[in-house]
Amino acid sequence: MIYKELDPIQTEDKFAKAGRAAEEQMAFYFKRFFGGDSDILVLNGIRLEADGDAAQMDHLVIHSHGLAIVESKSVVGKLQIKDDGQWIRWYGNQSKGMASPITQARLQEKFLRSYLAKASNNPTLFEKFPIDLYVAISDSGVILWPKSGSIPGVCKSDQVPDKIIARREEAQSAGAPELAAAGRGKIAAFLVASNKPLAKAAEGAQPAEFEPVVAEAVSEYNIEPATASENPSCKHCGSNSLEVRFGHTYYWHCLSCEKNSPIKVTCPTCKEPAKVRKQKKEFFLECGKCNHSSLYFVNP
DSSP: OEOOOOOOOOOOOHHHHHHHHHHHHHHHHHHHHHHTOSSSEEEEEEEEEETEEEEEEEEEEEEEEEEEEEEEEESSEEEEETTTTTTEEEEEEEEEEEOOOOHHHHHHHHHHHHHHHHTTTTTTGGGGOOOEEEEEEEEEEEEETTTOOOOOEEEEEEEEEEHHHHHHHHHHHHOOOOOOOHHHHHHHHHHHHOOOSSSOOTTOOOOOOOOOOOOOBBBBGTTTTOOSSSOOOOTTTTOOOOEESSSSSSSEEEEETTEEEEOBBBBBTOBBBOEEEETTTEEEHHHHOOOOOOEEEOOO
């Protein structure tokens, strides 16, 4: 299913528009292939920040036997890949070199492994966790392969979903360890909560509503569980019948005595002041300093 849509973007740059069109094309194919499949979670447009560095993944797919990073590339004419690893764009008879998308995807993979490891109780867990890399060339492009032949993971956008399905079936047939549905949901929820898009939404636009996946702690993967606050009570009457509301900030509203109380949250990891983020009826505790994110409260 589509767990996260692409973030809103507003730009007049023609190259940025072309890149966005390629991402939208890939997102379309994912929706057609996986939109009704709850076993596969698709996150379109995830940007993570850590230690002064950042990684932008055009698409991230989470399935029962691993993750897949997909780098979308807009190609109008021909794209040549040479035997020495060079990538060249052709516009008629004119050529121009470009950075290798495979290298870009590898750097994203390295960043993602480190990022997930920091969120895990087991720093070495994600060192060998299966993460596949794909470079998706837009439908209008033509790929000129090197003399050595095609390159694994590089293909047209419409071929990527089938390759992910085949990869999952291959792992299943080989008896590879399975990432349970709860684990897939926890990884997806953590990454969406950590998303730091560069482009700001257009004025008046509302953030995308992400369908939440109810995920329990996954002990076999040691991913830190998102735990709701333990029995918050009204400071006026002591009732546990509360809901979170928003004025200038988030606050407790007691459904018994109709009085309000402030919400003060501290990051359980670094003990610094944290913020509250709303996602439908769920409220998450967010810490910008250490990138902690966990479920704080669910409104009745």
